[in-house]
Amino acid sequence: MHAVEIVLLVLLLGALTGIVARYVRAIPLPLIQIALGALIAWPQAGLHIAFDPELFLLLFIPPLLFADGWRIPKREFFALARPILLLALGLVLFTVVGLGYLIHWMIPEMPLAVAFALAAVVSPTDAVAVSSITRNLGMPEKTMHVLEGESLLNDASGLVALKFGIAATLTGLFSWTDVARDFTWMAVGGLGVGAAIGWGFSYARGTITRRLGDVAATQMVLLLVLLPFAAYIVGEKIGVSGILSVVAAGVATNFGDLERSSYISERLQTAGTWSMVEAAFNGAVFLLLGLQLPSIIGVTLHKAGHDWWILVGYVAAISFALLLLRWIWLTLGVHGSLLRAHRQGKMAERPSPLLNLATTMAGIRGAVTLAGALSVPMFLADGQPFPARDMLVFLATGTILFTLVLGSASLPIILRRLPPTAESPTLREERLAREQACMAAISRLALTEQELQDRDPEWIAMRQEVNGHLTQEYRNRVQLLDDGSGMVSTIEAQREAPEVVRQRKLRYVLEIETRLDCIHAERDFYYHERQAHRINDESLRNLVSELDMQEVAMRKRLVVARRAAGLNPGTGDDWH
Template sequence: MHTVETVLLVLMLGALTGITARYLSAIPLPLIQIGLGTLLAWPQQGLHIAFDPELFLLLFIPPLLFADGWRIPKREFFSLYKPILKLAFGLVLFTVLGLGYLIHWLIPEMPLTVAFALAAVVSPTDAVAVSAITRNLGMPPKTMHVLEGESLLNDASGLVALKFAIAATLTGLFSWNEAAKEFLWMAVGGLAAGALIGWGFAVARDTVTRKLGDVAATQMVLLLVLLPFAAYIVGERIGVSGILAAVAAGITTNFADLNRSEFITERMQTEGTWALVESAFNGAIFLLLGLQLPSIIGTALEQAGEHWWVPVGQVVAISLALLLMRWLWLSTGVHTSLDRAHAEGKLAEKPSRLLTLATTLAGIRGAVTLAGALSVPLLLNDGSPFPGRNQLVFLATGTILLTLLIGSIGLPLVLRRLPPSGEPASMQEERLARLAACQAAIASMVLDKTQADTADPQWLAQYQESAGRLTQEYRKRIDLLDDDTPAATPEAQAEAPDAILQRRQRYVVEQELRLRALHAERNALYAERHAHRINDESLRSLVAELDLTETALRRRLDVARRAARVAANAVASSMPPRETGPH
């Protein structure tokens, strides 16, 4: 099949599996995509794609890691840097050494350097698969931030360790001193190069858009999509980590975006574009993994012959050892940092055995592991075959599948046993931020004495009438959001929960009515177009306004419903228990 046709087919299947996953919510999306890819490639005449690891790393990994670096909450990322670094670098080193020696003991015919290469390949985790599995299952938000930060950085540390293991296999030489220097150069150099590229783009973008405004929004979004590729290529060309360069560029660009509040069109287009890129590329990655499975498994089982259970048992042993080492590291090396973060208020959930188990099961392997395994060279420097390469690729692929299955089954079971964490800190912060925004809006409408004295009386009357209506709107939203409404008397305090509930329910009804009216407006506009009283351009312009309004209204309605549920719970908890007499 032609390359272009293959790419289009993979993207189409990624979209279709995303829709299918909505109907099969019990099965994680990555498993559906891997299964479909396997079915497509399994028959003799199935879809077979030549996998180029370097091309794969260039096309798929930089934009996804850039997007993760751009989206991840920076406050939590930097406040939880100690456990993140211990997982991203300390755990990788612990895994490479410990698992490497274990693999060499399990498979004596595999050279120790190749065993280290396999351990390095399976050390990076995949936060994309974890988020797909734990969606709506109650994974504590701060724990998810730690997992995302770990995944952002351990891709680079795992691939750097793989590079050293391959170099030692090819040359037969290895120096801890040289390895440490090289690792430091690649890590620090990659972060510095990415930050510099991101900062340079931010300065150039700011210079252009301060003059042109949102007119150049589409072009700026296109350049932003190309930025992770530029960071990765430059990083690789100068001999540092291109992956860390892409991550650093994403983080730097996000910081620059904090000073661009007025560029609405660019911001909306950026959000939509990255949502599309992430969805398409994530789907393509797991589909490509499924497409490679039949050939990888078939080759390994054919070589094993009647003893097919041996490589399968090795996969099970390596996967369980990987999870056990992760649990040990979390229980010993990271537990103190997590306890301290919880004591300082940086981590809402207190570390517990169940939470440690959930974090252990979240150590799922994915796309970077497959790309790293397939990037192992076919030949040594003398032209002889690379020792144990096919076995390495099979074991790495089996580890991906088994950790994905264990996580898919185990994570939901463990997360359901975690105690409810109550209102997340982010929701409370969002509520307080909305309160501050409403109060700032009300304050902005107050005229100072000089303006009021010098204003035209007719304009002043119109201004005060309009300001009064708007102030009333904002007061309604403040009443909805404020959970600390003072009560003057004990009787008022006793009635406060009921009053709050009724007020919030009225607000919900009002917002639902607004939404219903908005739908009527949109239907009327389409009816006007069908009757040829307006053209397509006018329809798009008018509907775009309503769409923006509905987006804000739906978000406000979600907040209102959540606040009403909180008030209903407060009323229920304040009611005395009903006495039940004899029947």
């Protein structure tokens, strides 16, 4: 099958499985996609795809990590930096060393360097799979932020550890000094390159759109979609972590977005585009994993020289050891940081043994683990086969499936046993922000001295009538209220004197214009609250998205209303 046909088929299947998952809620979407991929690839005449790990990392991983870095609440990310780094860096090192020695002891034919490489491959977690499984199950939101931050950073640390494990196998040499130096360069360099690219893009975008406005929204969104690929390629070309470069670019671009409150069209297109890209690429990742599964199993059973049940036992032992090491690290190394964050008000939920268990079971492996395993070279420098490569790939793939299935079965049970929590901090912040935004809109309604002097009495009388009506609405409701959509039909139905009808139409135009002004006041307030760190990025997107949709609808209604009133369809102040 041609490569283009394969890509189209994978995207089609990803969309179809997403629809199926809406009806089969008991089975997480990643498991459905893996099972479907394995099913269509298992028969002798099934679909077989040559998997290129480098191409996979370039095409699928950057946009997903960029979207995660762009969306993750920055306030929580930096507030919880200590437990996130302990998991993303400390736990990876702890896993590589502890699991590496265990694998070498359990499978003596696998050299120690290869065992370390396998441990490095299975160390990164997969936030996509975790969110798919825990959706609507009540995972505490701050714990979810820790898991998201961990998965953003531990991909890089796991792949760097894999690089040194492969290098030790190829050369027979290993130096902790070289590891520390190279890791520091790759991590710091990757973050620096990504931040520079993200800020550079934000500056250029701001310069362009200040002149062109929202008319260039489509082009800006297209450039934004291409940005993660640019960050990854530049990072890899100069020898730093392309993955961390992508994450840093996403974080930096989000900070640039805080200065772009007035670009509604771009914001709406960006949200829709990234939702589609994430859905398509997430589906493709797990379908490709399923498509590789039959060939991996077949090759391993043919070459390994072990019965299938022994191989399954190895997978189970590695998976349980992986989770046990994670639980130990959480209990001994991270629990104190989480407890300190709780006491400082950065985490609403108090860490408990049950919450530690849920966080442990959320350590699910996914796409990066598969790509890392398949990136292990086939041959050594002298032309000899890479030792135990097929075994490494099989065990890594088995660990992905084992942790997915175990997490799917255990997390719902564990999360249901967590004590019920009060209103989450994010929801409380959103509620308070809505109330205060309404008060900001009411303040904006007050007529200025300049308006009272410059406007004619007819306009002032209508505006005061509109202000009284809107003020009452804002006092009675927290969210944006009735947009007066029934006014036009009411006007058309009237059979009154032409001057009375015109006055009604003019009042309706003025009401819409005033509502738009109130929307601007609310939106400005929300951005000010985010810049003051009183709400997070997630709340800002939710709140502003509502206002953007309202403004788009009102602007269309305003054009119709101005035409009905015999005014210019634009928003010029030409009716009085």
